[in-house]
Amino acid sequence: MEKIRQTLRDHAWARWTALGIVAFTMLTGYYLTDVMAPLKGLLEQQLSWDSSEYGFFTSAYGWFNVFLFMLIIGGIILDKMGVRFTGLSAAVIMVLGTAIKYWAVSTHSLDGQTWNILWLFPMKAQVFMAALGYAIFGVGVEVAGITVSKIIVKWFKGKELALAMGLEMATARMGTALALATSVPLAKSLGHVSKPILVCLILLVIGLIAFFIYTFMDKKLDASQAEFDKQNNVVNEEEEFKVSDIFKIVTNKGWWYIAILCVLFYSAVFPFLKYAADLMVNKFGVQESLAGTIPAMLPFGTILLTPLFGNIYDRKGKGATIMLIGSLLLIFVHGMFSIPFLNHWIIAIILIVILGIGFSLVPSAMWPSVPKIIPENQLGTAYSLIFWVQNWGLMGVPALIGWVLDKYCVTGQKVVEGVTVNTYNYTLPMLIFTSLGVLALIFAFLLKAEDKKKGYGLELPNIEK
Numbered sequence: 001m002e003k004i005r006q007t008l009r010d011h012a013w014a015r016w017t018a019l020g021i022v023a024f025t026m027l028t029g030y031y032l033t034d035v036m037a038p039l040k041g042l043l044e045q046q047l048s049w050d051s052s053e054y055g056f057f058t059s060a061y062g063w064f065n066v067f068l069f070m071l072i073i074g075g076i077i078l079d080k081m082g083v084r085f086t087g088l089s090a091a092v093i094m095v096l097g098t099a100i101k102y103w104a105v106s107t108h109s110l111d112g113q114t115w116n117i118l119w120l121f122p123m124k125a126q127v128f129m130a131a132l133g134y135a136i137f138g139v140g141v142e143v144a145g146i147t148v149s150k151i152i153v154k155w156f157k158g159k160e161l162a163l164a165m166g167l168e169m170a171t172a173r174m175g176t177a178l179a180l181a182t183s184v185p186l187a188k189s190l191g192h193v194s195k196p197i198l199v200c201l202i203l204l205v206i207g208l209i210a211f212f213i214y215t216f217m218d219k220k221l222d223a224s225q226a227e228f229d230k231q232n233n234v235v236n237e238e239e240e241f242k243v244s245d246i247f248k249i250v251t252n253k254g255w256w257y258i259a260i261l262c263v264l265f266y267s268a269v270f271p272f273l274k275y276a277a278d279l280m281v282n283k284f285g286v287q288e289s290l291a292g293t294i295p296a297m298l299p300f301g302t303i304l305l306t307p308l309f310g311n312i313y314d315r316k317g318k319g320a321t322i323m324l325i326g327s328l329l330l331i332f333v334h335g336m337f338s339i340p341f342l343n344h345w346i347i348a349i350i351l352i353v354i355l356g357i358g359f360s361l362v363p364s365a366m367w368p369s370v371p372k373i374i375p376e377n378q379l380g381t382a383y384s385l386i387f388w389v390q391n392w393g394l395m396g397v398p399a400l401i402g403w404v405l406d407k408y409c410v411t412g413q414k415v416v417e418g419v420t421v422n423t424y425n426y427t428l429p430m431l432i433f434t435s436l437g438v439l440a441l442i443f444a445f446l447l448k449a450e451d452k453k454k455g456y457g458l459e460l461p462n463i464e465k
């Protein structure tokens with residue numbers, strides 16, 4: 001009998017279709033993640049939120065992931081239960097969290113109410129409920145992220161892994177770019193700051209349906225792999241994941257360097273994006289309705305560059321070096337943003353473009369490097385632990401910046417559409433972001449040295465000849 005020589009993943013059309021579907025689900029998640037970023041000013045005007053409340057709400061993204069270990073639990077569930085169950089659950093959680101957030105921002109039933117959170121500190125009920133919805137959504141989108149990473153490894157290992165991961169990130173970042181570019185126009189044309197969230201909610205439901213369709217492809221892939229193994233007498237020697245494997249992951253120095261580089265680097269990018277529109281208004285004098293468009297260039301740039309750098313990593317290698325260069329660019333950009341007299345909007349555009357290059361280099365090499373350090377059966381947990389470490393930064397840094405702005409950076413007040421709002425000096429926040437970049441660079445060096453010592457192959461191509 002003729003042996004089966006191929007599995008479903010050996011058909012290019014099948015693996016790229018699978019990638020397209022799951023990447024779309026991530027796009028919808030990234031859209032919601034950043035949809036409020038350009039609305040900081042409108043939230044101040046329409047709902048009277050101040051910078052600390054905005055920072056509190058934004059930091060909620062990581063609450064459950066970090067304090068309730070939801071991300072780590074999600075990673076273990078992923079390694080135990082597989083990508084179909086975990087991915088579908090994550091997509092449902094995203095929809096649920098967003099529905100709560102939309103209700104909180106659109107309802108009048110919470111007006112004027114203040115609650116004591118954990119019996120300790122008072123918070124506007126509306127801000128708290130919006131944050132709660134965002135925190136639930138944060139669990140869904142992060143677990144979806146690790147699930148999709150594992151799905152890509154499943155289909156693309158030994159093939160165009162970094163290119164595929166780069167394309168997935170590029171698609172997801174289209175969601176970020178859309179959020180930054182469309183949320184103010186949507187809020188203004190539809191008449192309320194809550195309306196862009198409603199648009200996201202509809203998109204997230206479509207993303208959930210897309211993932212449901214993907215599960216059928218995933219089943220087919222598993223069946224074709226099982227048939228291939230049977231016909232070719234392949235014994236699957238991969239061990240099942242055990243909870244004790246967590247110990248193996250966290251005692252791996254190379255894994256720690258990636259995790260720390262990740263938290264430092266991403267904390268200087270995603271939280272920066274949450275304030276970038278406000279920075280454009282306050283430092284560069286950009287009109288509020290256009291302020292989101294300059295930061296939106298960052299994700300747009302990464303859409304082209306992340307797959308390009310991924311392709312270079314697949315074919316030529318140099319993963320550790322790519323991360324080093326990306327960290328250097330990050331320091332340069334935030335350092336320049338912190339210089340007070342560099343305040344022409346053209347400079348802002350140039351810096352955002354350079355940041356886009358840095359933000360393409362590091363992720364394009366970081367995520368495909370993890371399978372070189374960690375075995376596939378532990379990958380879900382390894383990614384989730386990296387995301388967990390990263391979420392401390394995604395949660396803590398926006399709250400820190402919001403607090404720093406209110407405490408040290410208020411320069412005065414102005415009236416926008418009849419409402420008085422604060423004006424800010426962004427030098428100190430930008431110096432904080434620069435310091436994160438410097439620390440990231442140190443860990444990129446340590447990772448490169450560790451790779452040389454342990455021979456992980458981070459500088460080698462991903463495509464097997």
Ligand SMILES: NCCCC[C@H](N)C(=O)NCC(=O)O
Nearest residue numbers: 030033142145169270363387
């Ligand atoms: N604005 C989305 C935040 C996603 C964070 C996620 N943990 C992550 O790092 N994803 C990989 C990426 O580069 O987006």
